[in-house]
Amino acid sequence: MAASAPIKPTIYLGSFVHSTSLSELELADKGAIGVDETGVIAFVERAVENVEDVKAKNEGFTEANVVEVKDGFFFPGFIDTHTHASQHPNTGLFGQTTLLDWLQTYTFPMESSLSELSKAQTVYSNFVSRTLSHGTTTAAYYATIHVPTTNLLADICLSRGQRALVGRVCMNTDLSPEYYRDVSEEQALSDSRASIDYIRSIDPKGEIVQPIITPRFAPSCTSTCLSHLGALAKETGAHIQTHIAENKPEVVLVASLFPTSKSYTDVYDTAGLLTPKTILAHAVHLSGPEISTIKARGAKISHCPASNTAITSGCCPVRELLDEGLTIGLGTDVSGGFSPSILEECRQAIWVSRFRAMSSAENSKLSTEEVLYLATRGGAAVVGLEDRVGGFEVGKEWDAQMIVLNPVPEGGAPEGKFEGGVDVFGFETLEERVQKWVYSGDDRNTVAVWVRGRLVHRTGKYLA
Template sequence: MANPGSSGSTVAFVYRGTFVHSTPQTPLQILEDALLGVDTDGKIAFIEGGQEVQRLSQIFGFSPSEVIQLGQYEFFMPGMVDTHIHASQYSYAGTALDMPLLQWLNTYTFPVESHFKDLEFAQKVYSQVVRRTLRNGTTTACYFATIHTDASLLLGQIANDLGQRALVGKVCMDRNNFVKHYKETFKESQDETYRFIKELSNKKYPLVKPVVTPRFAPSCTEALLTQLGAVAKNNNLHIQSHISENIEEVELVKELFPASESYTDVYHKCNLLTDKTVMAHGCHLTDKELALFRETGASLSHCPNSNISLCSGILDVRNVLNHKVKLGLGTDVAGGYSSSMLDAVRRTLDASKVLTIQNPEHNTLTFEEVFRLATLGGSQALSLDEQTGNFEVGKDFDALRVNMAAPGGPIDLIQYEETKILLEKFLNLGDDRNIVEVFVAGRKVLPFAELRVE
């Protein structure tokens, strides 16, 4: 189908049917009987009404007979963006949820993460988590790996080979007073971070990039945090970490960094709050701290499953949005027990309703707003919204083909429903059985049988 049209553009394929997405102005936009073409670079060449098929076929040089028609109960939506997930914790997802954050880290997380010096173990876990998240509709993931450079590079390679858009971070931590064998010296962390960034960047993977990753302030000295801030600035890199997840952690930060005004101030002083920063949790941030997030352009990743599972707190998303702080959703495996962004959507709605139960004046989030957070909001939080997040012409085609009538699927369709109802049902009831195709940058990466590993 890739014949040049009069405009010089070429299209690889064209779909006709229903498309749902978000814009900055509208949480949910439904395009019925739309025609969407994807060019040979994987970008959206056009999205217009289905009645324009003859005109568009002449401009873009495709045959109307080659247009792929969606079924009655099918629609396309943007791929979901997981703004915070620990790939290295996937092996114990669904377990170990019986203690609060700091004890949880020392009892479960650090011992498991120390195993990733074994590349065979890393290969097994990382292959499974990337495959599973793609199956679940995660087209973009912001991954924490471990302190091990070679295993972190392996995660980047696996994401690239399987076709997922990913930010991959080698974890940095030069302070760990609990599990002595799982930490680095300042020099090791600095040198290995340089090596990780250089080697991953030299791979020139089109969709996989390094992200500077101090684990969180309590596991890093101020010297290391400052150094990582400089590395990110000098190389124009993304930054990810954690902030204000639970009360005990916030108090510990006060003890460790007495010269800083707040947890947010610790990162700000070290130049770690930028418009390419995403901080997970933020349950206990003050309005003053949120104002600093807004001022610096830093974003938050809301991880409701983890916040509830570890009894950390409940983020008031409405308050964050009112402060005009960028926010996306994260699964936070394995503090969050599910690797599905659909679960993140559901827990986000639940958490908002809990806040409304506690305070009837609270403005509960709508499913349309949460749909935007899982897609466009996530791309904005990761400063990737110029490339992905919705179906705008010129953006990469990151998309899920959803079939509400998938054989053996979890949803029973009783009568004809409009698209808005079908989307709500999918967000609340759907699972990977409903996701029949996944595209990243125009490349079909699911079903895996059709995958071309390069």
């Protein structure tokens, strides 16, 4: 496959930035990162004065390509731990409704329409391109209940070279409309198995695309269906993704539908769906015992701040969850979230933490360093790729984005000549440039993106 084809060894020259811990960034002004023909980082050097010296002392890099960043820096690729590719056309349409009404009004009709291959091709191709343009090198995708178009999404991700966990959605209760649900528990199971088998057939080693078992959320599945999916996860070793405790009415609904369960978390735990490969989106309204259970099972959390605010679900207590030792990444949750950008989620995560700090929990604030960690290393741990991506160490794969800012010329920019949303005036340190990017940047600043050393996105004049 194209995703496994050798590449020419390349030296990435210039400033680079990555998280070394939850609270610390490494900021290297003059760096050189060597990536070998398999897309793996072979060396990392700092304070580089002459690239020819770097070439000469690193075996296999004498004739290497050189990609240099100016007016910017290299940063690890973003990891979106929760998004709905099938809802992309609805982005920005959340109306005046609650979560459950919003599903009926916007979500189910759109997802149902993607049984049509040509429409799914348009939607999924566009969304993968859009997420790549925002620097997302890995995404955990929800598709629909339809096997052929779920498989199509996996095909598109593999073809474009974006790492992805692709899930065929399971939903077999009357919470879902009759026109859009699994007709039986058996169908939910057999169709999920069919998608798992297909995705593993196109990428047997899971180097780019992997399957993920996807019960939509507890109210959309019977307890028997959830248990069947838990058994399927154990049998296949596949990842699992679902929603949990997104808003208070949903928590009340779960309690009424599963009266013998101790909690929302217990519904999943009883079904065998809480594992170290489980991604739980939202987790806004968890009790103390639920947090303890999630931690004990090794399940992970996807924090989706833009969506939680847009649908008025609540402010997730991320600081408290981190303090409890939970593993957390960021998710765009399109189309509950209004943007496919993880950089936007970084900002929103900061705002949500400050809303909490202003209202009751003074120690809730998240720093710039912390949200960038969640967007990269945190997300890598959520999707089970922490040993492969998320930072710039020897042995990790080169999943990266080139960020270029807008140097302001003397006299100011001519009318209509702005490039990107971040102006720099020459006095800013690298740390200050990163801060400006986090608070003001957008996809115009992401001029190139690589996955496993392969260029998967670029803008016009860069790397032509």
